[in-house]
Structures are given as structure tokens and as C-alpha cells.
Amino acid sequence: MTLIIPQNRANSSYSREYKALVFENEPEVLHRFRLRWASWLFNTPLHVRHQEASQVYTFVLTDSLTESEAHGIFHLFVQENKGVSPYRASFGSFEVAEYVSHADFSEWLTSIELFAKNLGINALEIKHYPNCYNPARSTFIRRGLVRHGFGIIQSIDNQFIEVNETDFELGLHVSERRRLRKCMRADFRFEEWSNPPAQEVYGFIQHNRQLLGYSLSFSFEQLNRWLEVFPNHFRVFCVKDADTIASLTLAVRVGEKVLYNFCPADNLAYRTFSPSVLLNKGLYEYTKNEGVAILDLGVSVDAKGFSKPSLSRFKHNLGAKDSEKYVFHKAI
Numbered sequence: 636m637t638l639i640i641p642q643n644r645a646n647s648s649y650s651r652e653y654k655a656l657v658f659e660n661e662p663e664v665l666h667r668f669r670l671r672w673a674s675w676l677f678n679t680p681l682h683v684r685h686q687e688a689s690q691v692y693t694f695v696l697t698d699s700l701t702e703s704e705a706h707g708i709f710h711l712f713v714q715e716n717k718g719v720s721p722y723r724a725s726f727g728s729f730e731v732a733e734y735v736s737h738a739d740f741s742e743w744l745t746s747i748e749l750f751a752k753n754l755g756i757n758a759l760e761i762k763h764y765p766n767c768y769n770p771a772r773s774t775f776i777r778r779g780l781v782r783h784g785f786g787i788i789q790s791i792d793n794q795f796i797e798v799n800e801t802d803f804e805l806g807l808h809v810s811e812r813r814r815l816r817k818c819m820r821a822d823f824r825f826e827e828w829s830n831p832p833a834q835e836v837y838g839f840i841q842h843n844r845q846l847l848g849y850s851l852s853f854s855f856e857q858l859n860r861w862l863e864v865f866p867n868h869f870r871v872f873c874v875k876d877a878d879t880i881a882s883l884t885l886a887v888r889v890g891e892k893v894l895y896n897f898c899p900a901d902n903l904a905y906r907t908f909s910p911s912v913l914l915n916k917g918l919y920e921y922t923k924n925e926g927v928a929i930l931d932l933g934v935s936v937d938a939k940g941f942s943k944p945s946l947s948r949f950k951h952n953l954g955a956k957d958s959e960k961y962v963f964h965k966a967i
Contacts, residue, residue, distance in 0.1 A: 652699040653706065653739060655746045662693050668705035671732060673891050675764065676868050677724035678710060685864060688712040688722040692750075696735070696743050707731040707743060711751065711759075718756045723857075725887075725895070726960075728763040729776050740779045752967050760964045761785070765793040767929055767958035768893055780963050789962035794932040794947060794955040796919060803919040806954025807912075814909040815916060818874070823881060823910060825917030828871040833859040836871055839883055843900035849938045858885070872918060874910040882910035886918065892928040894918065915953055934960060 658664045662683040665674075676682055683691060696707035709729045712722035721727030731740060751759060761780070766773045781787070796806070804812060828836075837855045844851055861869040867888065874882040884899040896918060901911055915930075922930050932955050935947035947957075 653743070654697050654699045654702065655743055656695045656697055656702070657747075657750060658693045658695070660691060662691060662710060664693060665695070665705065665708060668695060668697060669703060670705050670708075672730070674708070674730060675726075675768075675890050676865070676887065677721055677726060677889070678708060678730060681864065682724065683710050685860060686712070686721060686723040688714075691722070694743075694747055696731075696739075706735055707740070709747065711747070713754070713756065716755060716757045718751050718759045720759075720761045725889075725897070726762045726764040728761050731772065731776060733772070737775070737779055737782070740775070741783055744779065744783045748965075748967050756967065758964065758966050759785075760788075760962065763961045763963065764889075765795065765931065765958045765960045767793070767795045767931075767956075768890065777961060777963075780965075783965075785963040785965040787961050788964040791934050791936070791942070791960050792947065792957040793934050793960040794950040795958055796915075796930040796932065796953065796955050798919060798922045798928050798930055800923075803916045803954070808952035811909070811912050811949075811952045815912045818908050818910055818913040821876065821908065823874050823876050823908070823913055825872065825874050825913055825920075827921070828873050828883075831862070831871040833862050836862075836883070836885065839880060839902075840885070840898055840900040843903065846903055847938075872914065872921070874914045874917070876905065876910075881905040881908065882914045884914060884918070888927075889931070892926075893931055894922050894925070894927045894929070895931040896933060912953065 662680040665680050683693070690713040692711045692713070694707075694709040694711065695705050697703070697705055707729060709720065710727055711718045711720055714722070719727075748759070763776065764773065804815065807815065833855065837858050841851055870886050870888070872884050872886055873880050880902055882899070882901045882905070885897050887895040887897045889895045896915070899911055899914065915932075918930055932950050932953070935943045935950060937943040
């Protein structure tokens with residue numbers, strides 16, 4: 636079903652001839668529109684579909700005449716009386732073209748809020764991507780949401796490494812450089828695990844999490860689906876001692892320029908070697924060869940979701956910087 640969000644053109648603050656459209660349970664509709672940018676994986680129609688929400692509304696800011704180009708996109712998932720973005724992903728939020736003004740964005744937000752309110756939704760919650768992914772657009776969206784009455788209910792530092800021509804070792808703290816040399820002397824090797832058996836990967840990660848007292852945020856079925864449906868985006872990398880896995884991670888190509896080190900796990904028998912240092916070196920070299928600019932190491936939290944200083948310190952010792960990651964909320 637296609638709906639046109641009504642606009643009062645006489646009072647509209649739009650500076651261009653835009654039209655706001657919304658589609659119910661039809662994320663694939665985005666294929667009808669031209670985008671001047673590459674969308675984040677979690678906002679692509681295929682991934683939205685595989686988040687398996689019972690109800691999702693896809694909002695498109697398009698041109699009034701031809702309706703051929705998307706100038707902004709947003710997926711809103713319905714959970715009881717709450718609208719969330721995303722449903723099952725690391726982030727959702729808005730994607731907006733660079734030429735869209737704050738006035739235009741505000742007008743679009745107003746129409747989305749009115750539509751959601753008419754559905755009986757009484758609150759909106761939006762998990763945004765880390766600022767380092769696209770600082771200019773991220774700042775634009777944050778300012779627009781805050782000006783529109785959204786509050787920031789969570790702000791947490793997300794660690795990332797800038798990928799450039801500099802050698803990975805140059806960014807390491809002396810202690811991590813020493814651990815890296817130890818792994819190299821032991822002839823550990825980094826490699827991508829092609830066509831990995833989902834059961835083995837899940838079992839390795841689950842065992843590591845159980846020993847550390849953490850729970851997994853995804854099921855075996857979800858992992859299996861990711862590897863089958865998104866083989867070019869969800870990749871498994873590991874560090875091996877001969878045939879034994881010393882460290883492993885599930886990495887996600889979130890966008891053209893971002894690789895997310897999503898779910899790292901170590902074989903705790905190799906803890907004295909700290910093989911994750913070699914794992915991150917391997918990921919850094921991989922991203923450099925792939926033309927990726929950001930190696931996202933994620934947030935540093937404990938089993939209860941609280942900040943974990945020792946983990947963020949380790950990432951900083953790898954050469955990582957901090958970038959804000961926000962969750963926005965508004966009662967409507």
C-alpha cells in the first residue's frame with residue numbers, strides 16, 4: 636500500500652518541490668527510486684525484510700513531479716505502541732541527501748510524526764550510526780532531530796580505526812606491539828574463513844561468551860541466515876595456530892567505506908598471546924586492500940551494557956579513536 640503524506644503547500648517550509656511517501660510492509664519499493672549515495676546495509680530492502688518485523692513503514696522523501704529519486708529514506712518498525720528504527724540491527728535512522736536543508740528535513744519529520752501518531756504510536760526511538768561513518772550527515776541528522784524535540788537517551792563512545800597508508804603497527808601501544816611480535820614468532824596466521832560452517836562459528840563465539848559471562852545478541856538461526864543471504868557483507872576472519880583457531884570475528888561490511896568488527900571472540904587458552912591484536916592487524920590490511928576507510932571496533936560495554944574501561948583502553952592501544960553513537964527518543 637502506498638500512502639502520500641499530505642502537505643499544506645501554502646504553509647510548507649519545503650524549499651524544493653518534495654513529496655513525502657510512505658509504504659507499508661514494502662521495503663523493496665526503494666528499488667523504484669534512484670539514490671545518489673550507497674545506502675547502509677541495515678537500511679537496504681533485503682536487510683529490512685530479514686529483520687522480520689511484523690509491521691514496517693518505509694518513508695521516502697522524493698520529488699513532486701516524477702517521483703523517480705529518493706532524497707531521503709527512513710524505515711520505522713512498529714513494536715506495540717512504539718515506533719523504532721531499527722528492529723534487529725546495529726542501527727537504522729535516517730539517510731538524507733546532502734542538499735536537503737534543515738527546513739526540509741524538519742517538514743519531513745513533522746509529516747512522519749503525524750503519520751505515526753495517527754497509527755496510535757506514542758513514542759519514536761531511533762538508533763543512529765556512529766558519527767565517524769559520515770560526520771557531516773550524522774551531525775545534520777542529530778541537529779535536526781534535537782531541534783525537532785528528540786532527546787538523546789543514550790550517548791556512548793564507539794571506537795574506530797582510520798584506515799590509511801600508515802602501517803598498523805605504528806598506531807600500536809608498545810604493549811600491544813610486543814604481543815603482536817609474540818604471535819608472529821609463534822607463526823600464527825590471519826586468514827578469511829571462506830564458506831564457514833555456521834554451527835562451528837556460532838559454537839566458537841558462544842563458548843567464548845559463556846566463559847566470559849556474556850550472552851549473545853543473536854541466535855544461530857540469525858547467523859546462518861546472515862551468512863547465506865549476505866555472503867558479501869557478513870564475513871568470518873580468524874587467527875590460527877596451525878589448525879587451531881586462536882581468535883575469530885564476524886565482520887560486517889556495513890557500507891562501501893566501513894567494515895564493522897562486529898563479534899570478536901578468543902580461544903581463552905591463547906590469552907597470553909592476545910591473538911586479537913593480530914586479528915585486528917589482519918582486518919586493517921584487509922580493509923586497506925578493499926578501499927575501506929573505517930574499521931569500526933564497536934562500543935566497549937560489559938555483560939550488563941555498562942561502559943567497560945579495560946576494553947576501550949585495549950582498543951585505544953590498538954590505535955583506535957572515539958566516536959559518539961546516539962539513541963534518540965521522542966514521545967508523540
